[in-house]
Each structure stands twice: as C-alpha cells, then as structure tokens.
C-alpha cells in the first residue's frame with residue numbers, strides 16, 4: 132500500500148465537504164480568486180517527489196527570463212525562473228520526442244503518480260471551494276533558484292483554467308504575494324500548503340533568498356493544471 136499523500140487537515144477537509152471550514156475557504160476564494168490551505172499535503176512526500184523529479188527532468192528545462200521594463204518612474208514586468216513542462220508554454224523548444232521523454236521522466240520519478248493521486252483525492256474538495264466542475268489536465272514544475280522572481284502579473288490571464296500549486300522549499304524562506312485590499316500581501320510557502328489560483332488574480336513571487344551560507348536555495352513549485360469542465 133502506498134504511503135498517504137494528504138496531511139491531517141487535508142484528509143479531514145476532503146472527507147468533510149459540508150464542513151464549516153470548506154464553506155470558509157469557498158468564501159475566501161469567491162472574494163480573492165485565491166486560497167491557501169496549510170497542512171494539506173504531507174511535506175515529506177512532496178519534498179521527496181519534487182526534488183527527485185526536478186533533478187531527473189533538468190535536461191528538459193525551459194529557462195523563462197525577461198528583464199524588468201524600466202521607464203521613467205516605473206520598473207516592472209520582469210521574471211526569471213525555470214519551467215519543466217511537457218505541455219505547451221511560452222519559450223518551449225520541446226519537440227514530440229522531448230515531450231514524450233519528459234512525460235516518461237515524470238512517470239519514473241513518481242511525480243505523475245503523486246499528482247494523479249492528489250488530483251483524484253482532492254477533486255471534490257477543489258470543486259467545492261471554487262464552485263465549478265474541474266478536470267485535471269497535467270502536472271508541471273516551476274523551479275526557482277537564488278535571486279529568481281516574478282514581478283506582479285496575472286490580470287490578463289483569464290483563460291478557462293485553474294492552477295493548484297504546492298511549494299517545496301530547500302534552504303530558503305519564500306512567499307507568493309496576492310493583491311488583497313489594495314496591497315500585494317505575502318502568503319508564505321509553508322511546508323505542505325496547497326494553493327488554488329483562479330484566473331485573473333494579480334500576484335508575484337518574491338526573490339528567492341539564501342538562508343544558509345553554504346547551501347544554494349531552491350524552490351520547486353509542483354503545479355497541477357485543471358480546466359473548467
């Protein structure tokens with residue numbers, strides 16, 4: 132029997148869809164198009180599979196980078212991170228063979244299975260929170276190293292898709308920020324947290340900072356893409 136993926140609160144949430152907590156999360160999502168649930172997945176399992184998959188799949192990385200747009204009085208629009216994804220994405224140079232090989236690496240590393248099991252276990256919960264029917268599309272990785280970041284973005288991304296993200300962080304303390312009441316507010320990358328990001332929300336990723344002098348920091352974001360059914 133495989134080890135459980137869901138943490139204590141995660142297991143409680145998916146088994147009590149009518150509970151008050153799910154109602155609260157639905158309300159937060161309705162207001163922000165974003166919600167973060169702490170203690171959703173087992174941090175040890177997430178870290179293990181994220182690190183293994185990121186290492187094995189490194190040859191299939193798309194480096195995503197764009198300098199800030201600098202104009203008198205403004206600086207914005209930059210980003211710098213790695214994307215490991217067999218699906219269509221900006222800057223991808225994968226041919227059919229690369230895509231198939233990367234899928235095989237995701238399978239061999241256990242990432243496909245981890246994501247598939249999680250999607251299956253959490254689907255009714257996710258649907259209850261976002262109040263839409265969803266279908267699981269694919270898993271991919273975003274990898275951030277020291278100094279990587281994403282400037283505020285998102286307002287124009289209003290496609291029919293939903294992202295579920297789980298950060299696994301090594302040697303860093305990191306956060307995503309979400310626009311809330313006029314300010315980009317930090318949501319820390321807590322071990323085992325799960326986030327639902329709806330379309331069109333303004334957000335950014337703060338630069339990855341080193342915590343320990345001799346350990347290069349790394350943030351691996353396990354991202355599950357869902358479509359609206």
Ligand SMILES: [Fe+2]
Nearest residue numbers: 281284285334
């Ligand atoms: Fe984003």
